[in-house]
Amino acid sequence: MVKDFDAVIVGAGLVGMSMALSLAKTGLKIAVIERTKISSQLDAEFDGRVSAIALGSQYILDDIGAWEFMQLYAEPILDIRVSDGATPFFLHYDHKEVGKNPFGYIIENRYTRYALHQAAALLPNITLIENFKIKTLFQNQYNASITRDNGESITASLIIAADGKNSQIRELAGIKATHWDYKQTAIVCTIEHSLAHNGLAQERFLPIGPFAVLPMTGNRSSLVWVEPNDRVKIYMDLPEDEFVQEITERIGGYLGDIRTSGKRFSYPLSMLHAKKYSAQRIAFIGDAAHSIHPIAGQGVNLGFRDVATLGELIRKQYKCGLDIGAENILSDYEKLRAVDNLSMIAITDLLNRLFSNNILPIRTARDIGLWTVGKLPVVKRIFMHHAMGIKKVGNA
Numbered sequence: 001m002v003k004d005f006d007a008v009i010v011g012a013g014l015v016g017m018s019m020a021l022s023l024a025k026t027g028l029k030i031a032v033i034e035r036t037k038i039s040s041q042l043d044a045e046f047d048g049r050v051s052a053i054a055l056g057s058q059y060i061l062d063d064i065g066a067w068e069f070m071q072l073y074a075e076p077i078l079d080i081r082v083s084d085g086a087t088p089f090f091l092h093y094d095h096k097e098v099g100k101n102p103f104g105y106i107i108e109n110r111y112t113r114y115a116l117h118q119a120a121a122l123l124p125n126i127t128l129i130e131n132f133k134i135k136t137l138f139q140n141q142y143n144a145s146i147t148r149d150n151g152e153s154i155t156a157s158l159i160i161a162a163d164g165k166n167s168q169i170r171e172l173a174g175i176k177a178t179h180w181d182y183k184q185t186a187i188v189c190t191i192e193h194s195l196a197h198n199g200l201a202q203e204r205f206l207p208i209g210p211f212a213v214l215p216m217t218g219n220r221s222s223l224v225w226v227e228p229n230d231r232v233k234i235y236m237d238l239p240e241d242e243f244v245q246e247i248t249e250r251i252g253g254y255l256g257d258i259r260t261s262g263k264r265f266s267y268p269l270s271m272l273h274a275k276k277y278s279a280q281r282i283a284f285i286g287d288a289a290h291s292i293h294p295i296a297g298q299g300v301n302l303g304f305r306d307v308a309t310l311g312e313l314i315r316k317q318y319k320c321g322l323d324i325g326a327e328n329i330l331s332d333y334e335k336l337r338a339v340d341n342l343s344m345i346a347i348t349d350l351l352n353r354l355f356s357n358n359i360l361p362i363r364t365a366r367d368i369g370l371w372t373v374g375k376l377p378v379v380k381r382i383f384m385h386h387a388m389g390i391k392k393v394g395n396a
């Protein structure tokens with residue numbers, strides 16, 4: 001059986017579902033295919049991750065109709081504090097220095113997924129197909145198709161691959177990628193605490209790896225605790241009281257009494273950048289095109305910006321009655337997104353290498369850097385705008 005769509009999105013993750021919503025507004029007939037069972041992704045035990053959604057990404061999620069379903073679960077980031085290990089140098093960013101808006105929001109990924117699915121359910125031109133195991137990919141100058149194991153085939157003018165870091169579509173299309181392993185793993189867990197976090201997000205650069213404390217709704221925070229791979233098992237297996245003691249040693253007492261809530265999760269960290277963001281009749285978005293170190297909490301924000309750029313190009317082309325999978329769209333998309341993605345890869349990689357060590361000259365240089373950024377309002381404001389994922393912020 002063959003089914004025809006205008007666009008097929010492979011991967012119903014945060015980026016793929018956002019892409020579907022962004023295109024659905026035009027009336028295009030869209031299929032989203034997902035290899036897993038969708039309901040399992042909405043389970044609290046699925047991945048335990050939260051994301052820092054920058055203000056610019058919140059605008060995108062609002063524009064595609066998802067924000068209204070997730071805002072209840074989003075905690076505003078009002079202050080950011082960046083510090084270097086035990087040295088007295090730190091940077092403090094207060095959202096009031098750049099306007100009334102928060103820097104962004106912390107939200108559990110499952111609630112973002114849930115909101116995206118709720119918004120998609122309202123749109124009859126989005127067809128969601130789960131448990132779809134791709135067997136083959138076929139491309140020609142007019143369209144592209146994928147076939148599943150039972151022989152069913154789906155054809156479209158454009159395939160948008162949002163199937164994550166280990167993209168099968170990238171593999172099948174023969175697109176190579178640059179990749180390196182950080183030999184680090186992020187331990188992720190939620191803590192409950194007796195004192196309020198007051199919207200403060202903390203990033204502590206410890207010599208062994210960065211340690212982030214991100215404010216969640218209620219008296220809860222999410223920890224993203226990076227360690228070299230060989231030390232991770234020790235912490236994953238620690239009894240609760242010793243685990244809590246390790247956390248307290250790293251964050252101090254500003255949150256009062258703490259205890260963990262839910263499971264501990266671990267994610268090995270690596271960088272990946274596709275050599276091209278497109279192939280004939282295919283575009284790559286989100287982690288399928290670029291996957292970065294989580295040190296600055298920017299990975300999915302880059303993906304949302306891919307969605308906004310590609311969505312706008314496709315909508316314009318479609319309004320003019322032109323082919324949405326044409327070569328010009330794909331090359332414009334790559335030109336418009338490469339600089340943002342590559343510069344974020346470079347920044348996160350540099351930050352991780354610069355801060356995850358205790359070598360004296362490097363430590364001195366970075367402390368001078370932190371002090372300088374803190375003392376120069378213009379430079380500080382540039383950093384704040386960058387964290388918010390927007391170029392310029394008004395006072396409104």
Ligand SMILES: Cc1cc2nc3c(=O)[nH]c(=O)nc-3n(C[C@H](O)[C@H](O)[C@H](O)COP(=O)(O)OP(=O)(O)OC[C@H]3O[C@@H](n4cnc5c(N)ncnc54)[C@H](O)[C@@H]3O)c2cc1C
Nearest residue numbers: 011013014015035051052163164286287297298299300301
């Ligand atoms: C510890 C950690 C903390 C992070 N914190 C932040 C943060 O604070 N802020 C931030 O911006 N980013 C953060 N990130 C990065 C962020 O999680 C990723 O960038 C984001 O999840 C990528 O989304 P995606 O939709 O592109 O890919 P994925 O989340 O990988 O989704 C891919 C989807 O495609 C499906 N799929 C895969 N293969 C196939 C196939 N062959 N056929 C059909 N479907 C398929 C998968 O099942 C999945 O549903 C963090 C990452 C880590 C590891």
